[in-house]
Amino acid sequence: MRAVLQRVTQARCVVNGKITGQIDTGFLVLLGIEDADTNEDLDWLAQKIIGMRVFSDENDLMNKALADVGGSILLISQFTLFAATKKGNRPGFTRAAKPAVAIPLYEEMINKLSVLLGKKVETGIFGADMKISLLNDGPVTILIDTKNKE
Template identity: 85%
Template sequence: MRAVLQRVTQASCVVDGNTTGEINKGFLVLLGIEEADTAEDLDWLAQKIVGMRIFGDENDLMNKSIADVNGDILLISQFTLFASTKKGNRPGFTRAAKPNVAIPLYEEMIVKLAALTNKKIETGIFGADMKISLVNDGPVTIMIDTKNKE
């Protein structure tokens, strides 16, 4: 499981002209799921996202978590995070989980993040053609891969 975590001052997702999710200060999380991912990966990643201290404190040091700043999360499914670019110029996506595996894990991530933050998690629509807008704060962008836990 991979996540690209972007600290934002605002972010939104639009599908077919309708806003499906919108936040102000918080994280835009792009989530990629591969076939080998498990509930253990999901739990670890959710804890990592919520615990990540990348918001500025009173000294402008990155010491505060999303809870410390009362931030929100916009979670977007992003199978292209598992693109293989080794051969040629057209990426392959064979490592990305098929919907029957990815959708339940994506939905569980929504539930897990909501429980950990005690907030509603804003989302896109799995598999839809989504238009994501964001104002990256910093910019701060962190990549997390559950295969690199140790």
């Protein structure tokens, strides 16, 4: 699994002109799932997202996590995080999990993050043409890959 965390002061997902998810302070999380991903990857990544200390403390140092600032999460599935770009100029997506594998893991990630955060996680719609808007705070953008845990 790969996740791109963006610290935001606001983020929104719109599908067919309707808002499907919207947050103020927190993380916009773009989540890519590949066939090799397991529940162990999911658990590790969820803990990492919730525990990531990138919000400013009283000394303007990045020491606070989501819970410390009352933050929220907008979780968006994004298979393009597994784009293969080595050859040519047209990316390939063979490493990205097919919906039969990805949807259950995506739904489990929503549930896991909701439990860990103690509130509802906002989302897009899996496989839809989504329009994402955000105000990146910092900017702070962090890439996490479960295959690089060490």
